[in-house]
Amino acid sequence: MTAPDTETTSAVLRDDTAKSGSSALGSGFMVIYQVALGLVFLLLWQGASGRLVDSFFISNPIDVGTRLVGWIADGSLFVHMWATVYATVLGFVIGSIGGVVLGIWLGVSPFTSRLLNPYLNALNALPKVALAPLFVLWFGLGIESKVALAAVLVLFLVFLNTYAGVREVDQDLIDGARLMKATRAQVITKVIIPSAMSWVFAGLKISVPYALIGAVLGEMIAANRGLGYLVQFSGSQFDSAGVFAVLIVIALLAVALNFLVEIVQHRMQQWRVVGR
């Protein structure tokens, strides 16, 4: 679970880099260096392949690029990408809703949360990936089992953060509201939930990459489409160029998702005020 504090710390760090990066000279040079580093790496890779290391193991950038272009040209890449994105997003949404609802419910019911405590701890300690075969049994080889795996990963993260947020609510605020004749429902909707929001958002933010992990892992275990399936399939065909090509696509997808989260968070911060 992540405290909102870490969120603000990372925001501060990001602000610092933004500041140092905004000095035109520094940022321009840094981008040039970064591009140069990438090019040097590609050249070394191309040079080493077949000479220092068997290209069977590490392929080479030209083959990888050719493979990518081929997949883009015949459109198959987009089918796989869409399957993964769909499972990730749907899993994230389902897991988030479940986690928030469960977190709030247990957060405001001391008896139930104590009752379920050992079981929830056991479930949380369980590597959720181990549930994949079960989901395949229940939901079949289609997209549903991937959605379920992504959702379960997200659910526990969001649940733990929401629960912690609800437990952290300042008792003085609750007492204050109750003294002004707030009903239990009003205390929950007008004090506890708004107060726990920053924790909920922190949980949602850290769980986005896990949704992608769940979807890809699910596809690797049993599927007929998706990036996870594609990387698994390429590997089983001893097609290292294909494996690298898919890894690049997954990495780009992860970067795009993180970027999306940043944008959403920025929007949130504009209309939401946290802290005193």
Added chain:
Amino acid sequence: MIDLRHVSKTFRKQDELVDAVRDINLTIAHREIVAIIGPSGCGKSTLLNMIAGLYAPSGGSIIYKGASVSDINTDVGYMTQKDNLLPWRMVRDNVAFPLELAGVSKSDRAARADQVIKHVGLDGFAHRYPHELSGGMRKRACLARMLLYGAESALLDEPFAALDAQLKLAMHDLLLKLAAENGQTVVLVTHDLMEAVTLADRVVVCTRRPAMLALEQRIELKRPRDVLNIRFTNEFKELYDTLWERLRVEYHEERV
């Protein structure tokens, strides 16, 4: 109205038992204004928390209007020492919170909130968040909220401690006016003897922890009081000096 009978409160801190309040007997009449003064950390706030029903006393009982207080006492307005404004709401929505809880329509509660916000001198700050205000302003927002809640009794825990002298007088004046208008019973915890004598019908002095009643002094100054000038009258000076002398003795004895 409010009747404390042999009230005591013991807290458990780790393995230690801490006596906060010991055997306090105090009867507060309807519409009476009682000021409780005593050294900081002596258990005065604990006393208010018990009247509000936030803590149950460890011994004795608290009778509010003939019934024992056993749960949250929603007949009192309670202004706590630490401000408890909701940090994600603007001042106006904080002040209007009790009306919102009671289901008053949005436009109605905004109008009523703006009126009390003006009363406590916060006009122009209705759309600020609590963290944008000074400590004294937050206290005044709490006061405004309590006024809007309109309870028949008010518990105030060092409400004006963070205010400058002028503002303090204005708030004293406002408090006396509204208490008289609404017929409120007021229990006020303070450090400030001047404030206690200015406002109260009766000043009660607590000892150091555990809080016990050291002495009581009626303040027979006629009402309505002029909070600005009352302190220059001879009666006020006499009362203030007697209390001060007795406090000095009390505190001196404590230390020996």
